[in-house]
Amino acid sequence: MVERGEVRDVVQIVAMALYSLLLMAVLVVGAPYWLARMVFSSKDRGRYRAGLGQRLGRVPAALRAAVAGRQVVWVHAVSVGEVLAATRLVAELEAALGEGWSIVVSTTTATGQALARERFGAGRVFFYPLDFAWAVRVYLGVLKPKLLVLMESELWPRMLVECGRAGVPIAVANARVSDRSHGRGVRVKAIWGRVLRRGDLFLAQSEEDARRLVTMGARAEAVRATGNLKYDVRAPKASRVAELIREAAAGRPIVVAGSTVERTNDRGLSEDEIAIQAWEGGARRKLGALLVLAPRHPERFGLVESVVVEFPYRRASDWGTEREDVQPGNESRLEVVLLDTIGDLAAVYGIADIAFVGGSLIRRGGHNPLEPARFGVPVVMGPSFENFRDIVARMQAADGIRIVQDKDGLESALVELLRDHEQAQAMGARGRRVFEAQQGATTRAVEALVGMVRR
Numbered sequence: 001m002v003e004r005g006e007v008r009d010v011v012q013i014v015a016m017a018l019y020s021l022l023l024m025a026v027l028v029v030g031a032p033y034w035l036a037r038m039v040f041s042s043k044d045r046g047r048y049r050a051g052l053g054q055r056l057g058r059v060p061a062a063l064r065a066a067v068a069g070r071q072v073v074w075v076h077a078v079s080v081g082e083v084l085a086a087t088r089l090v091a092e093l094e095a096a097l098g099e100g101w102s103i104v105v106s107t108t109t110a111t112g113q114a115l116a117r118e119r120f121g122a123g124r125v126f127f128y129p130l131d132f133a134w135a136v137r138v139y140l141g142v143l144k145p146k147l148l149v150l151m152e153s154e155l156w157p158r159m160l161v162e163c164g165r166a167g168v169p170i171a172v173a174n175a176r177v178s179d180r181s182h183g184r185g186v187r188v189k190a191i192w193g194r195v196l197r198r199g200d201l202f203l204a205q206s207e208e209d210a211r212r213l214v215t216m217g218a219r220a221e222a223v224r225a226t227g228n229l230k231y232d233v234r235a236p237k238a239s240r241v242a243e244l245i246r247e248a249a250a251g252r253p254i255v256v257a258g259s260t261v262e263r264t265n266d267r268g269l270s271e272d273e274i275a276i277q278a279w280e281g282g283a284r285r286k287l288g289a290l291l292v293l294a295p296r297h298p299e300r301f302g303l304v305e306s307v308v309v310e311f312p313y314r315r316a317s318d319w320g321t322e323r324e325d326v327q328p329g330n331e332s333r334l335e336v337v338l339l340d341t342i343g344d345l346a347a348v349y350g351i352a353d354i355a356f357v358g359g360s361l362i363r364r365g366g367h368n369p370l371e372p373a374r375f376g377v378p379v380v381m382g383p384s385f386e387n388f389r390d391i392v393a394r395m396q397a398a399d400g401i402r403i404v405q406d407k408d409g410l411e412s413a414l415v416e417l418l419r420d421h422e423q424a425q426a427m428g429a430r431g432r433r434v435f436e437a438q439q440g441a442t443t444r445a446v447e448a449l450v451g452m453v454r455r
Contacts, residue, residue, distance in 0.1 A: 051113065051127030057135035059142045062123040063104060067143055070102040073453065074145040075173075076128055077105060079112035081368065082151040084346075085174050085229040087119050089149075092446045097453065104143065108154075111298055114342050131156040140166050147453050149173050153181065160198040169452055171201040173445055174229040177212040178365060179386045185216035193217020201452060203445050205229075206390040226448065227441030228391065230368050239347030241316045241339070245292060246351045248314075248334045253289040253353040253418050255279055258345050259296040259367040260304075260358035271362045272304045274407045276336075282415035284335065289418060292348060294339035296358060296367070301340040308336045316341050350375040354417050354424065356410065360384045366392070369401055373431035378424045380404060380413045394438070400431030 054060060073093065077086045086105065094103050105120050106128040107113045116125045129135035136159050148163055150172045163170050177185070185192045196202075196218040204210035205228040214220050245254065257275035269277075272293055283289040295304050305315065313336040339348060349355050355372035359365060361382030368388055369379045373395065380402045385392045395401035402417070404410045417424040 051110070054127040055130050055135070057129055057132075057138040059138060060126055063126050064142060066124040067102050067104060070100055071097075072143045072145045073097070073101065073103045073147045073149065073449075074143055075103060075105050075149045075151065076154055077107055077112060077116065077151045078128075078154050079107065079109040080115050080342075081230075082154075082174075083107065083112050083115045083119060086151050088232050088234055088442050089173060089229055089445060090120060092442055093449055096446050096450050104145075111342060118343060131158040133158055133162060136162045140168065147171060147449065149449060152176055153178075155195055155199070157195055160195060164198055169200040170198065171203065171449055171452060172199055173203050173449070174441075175202045175204045175213060176206075176209050176387070177216070179389075182212045182216065185212075189215075189217050201448060203448060205441075208390060224448065226444040227438060229441050229445060230370055230391075231435060231438040232440070232442040235374075236346035236350070237343075239344045241319070241341055241344045242347040242351050244319050245290070245316070245337055245348060248337070249290045249351075253283070253287060254292060254351055255283055255289050255354050255356070255414060255418075256292045256294065256345075256348055256352040256372070257356045258294045258349065258358055258372070260293060261296050261362050261364050262300060262303075264362055268362075269407075270304075270307070271358050272300075272307055274361055274410070275356060275358075276307065278407050278410040278414060281411045283411075283418055286415065287418050289353070289414070290335060290337065292337045292339055292352070294345045294348065298340070298342065301338065305338055305340075308338055311336045313338060316344065346371055349377060352377045354378055354380060354414055356380045356414075359387075361404075361406070361410065369395060369431070370435050373400065373428070374435045376425070376428040376432040378402070378417050378427040379431055380410060380417075382406075382410075391434075395431055395434050398430045398434050400427060400434050402427070 075086055075090055077083045090103050090105065094101065102124065104124045104126070105116050106126050107116050108128050113125065113127060129139050140162055145168050148168055148170050150170065152174050153176060155172070160170060193216065196213065196216055199218060199222060202213050202218055202223045203226045204213060204223060207225045210223045210225040213223050257272070260271040260275060263270040272295060275293065276291065279289065279291045284291070293304060293308065295301060312334055314334055315338045317340050339345060349372035352372060355377045357367050357369050357372065357379060359367045361384070363384040365387035366381060366385035368391070369381060370391060372379050379395070381392065383403060383405055392401060396403070402413050404413050417427070
């Protein structure tokens with residue numbers, strides 16, 4: 001008679017084989033496109049080539065040296081946002097574990113890699129391997145981690161299966177479930193629930209995220225609501241770029257449009273174009289405000305520059321170079337700064353009079369409003385904030401954020417808040433109190449993770 005466990009093992013083997021075949025098919029079909037971009041597109045060449053060997057299972061020599069003779073915790077942070085959330089967690093986890101431990105950090109994107117190297121040092125930062133057994137097993141064999149910590153929602157089936165075989169416990173820190181992910185997860189609960197049940201611990205951002213994880217199939221006893229790590233993001237390092245922007249403003253109000261995203265179709269406007277039109281219509285003409293544009297993705301810097309070229313502008317990276325003069329050159333007063341540097345946005349938010357947080361007027365789920373709110377800066381967002389629903393709800397309840405529906409709403413909010421300093425300062429102060437009241441998630445997460453390691 002066939003045992004239930006044997007049937008489950010066979011099902012798993014078949015499922016993983018089909019998954020690997022599907023993943024390989026996607027790579028094979030997409031390979032010509034990626035190779036063409038690597039060869040013919042100077043913009044994408046570095047993006048697609050970066051870390052290719054590491055993704056295919058080649059462990060960097062510096063990483064081998066960093067873990068030699070030490071016990072390891074592996075933290076995976078997909079991109080910039082996850083790296084920012086993981087920064088304090090890594091520091092406090094390292095302090096709690098003490099000598100003899102090494103915390104290594106992987107990322108998926110090149111921008112996340114650059115920031116992680118800056119935050120943690122290049123020797124212990126690497127690209128996450130593709131989700132094939134041979135690539136994953138190489139890293140597990142070299143690192144021999146005592147714990148794998150996945151930031152937010154990065155669950156790859158092969159990695160989970162191989163960790164289970166190797167006896168590596170898995171924790172998901174700062175776990176969140178978007179509306180879209182929840183809907184999909186519930187529909188395929190029979191499949192996705194098997195994946196979630198491989199997680200040993202989920203540290204959810206909110207009670208709602210915890211509830212959603214359980215409804216999608218996670219074990220209730222493995223889920224805890226410990227709070228959002230992004231409430232605990234430490235003050236940014238000193239930024240020369242931020243100081244230069246403040247000096248260039250020369251007392252004029254500063255509007256920062258951060259993490260702006262591209263258009264959704266050929267006929268629509270990008271979020272940068274929406275922000276420019278909203279600023280130009282009132283904040284610029286009536287109040288002389290300086291606009292700082294910070295596109296979310298570095299590959300869009302050149303495209304956004306082609307949009308701002310009609311104004312006296314400067315790329316932040318040009319300060320201190322032969323291109324330091326204001327472009328287009330025949331104007332003397334700077335009106336737009338294109339923030340094309342990595343890691344400076346948090347500090348630049350700190351000098352803003354108003355911050356618009358992008359990914360929200362174009363439906364992308366929004367970005368973190370706490371980054372400017374921590375400085376007491378009044379925050380404006382569009383109606384798409386699904387990725388930060390809990391944070392926005394708390395800020396709305398405290399009247400610490402302004403939600404606008406479109407360009408006209410953004411234009412009105414900018415003019416109103418720039419004109420009414422008392423209202424703007426009061427709104428910013430309420431937003432900062434929300435930030436301060438919610439801190440402590442990092443401490444709770446570290447205690448839970450150290451408990452897993454000690455066991």
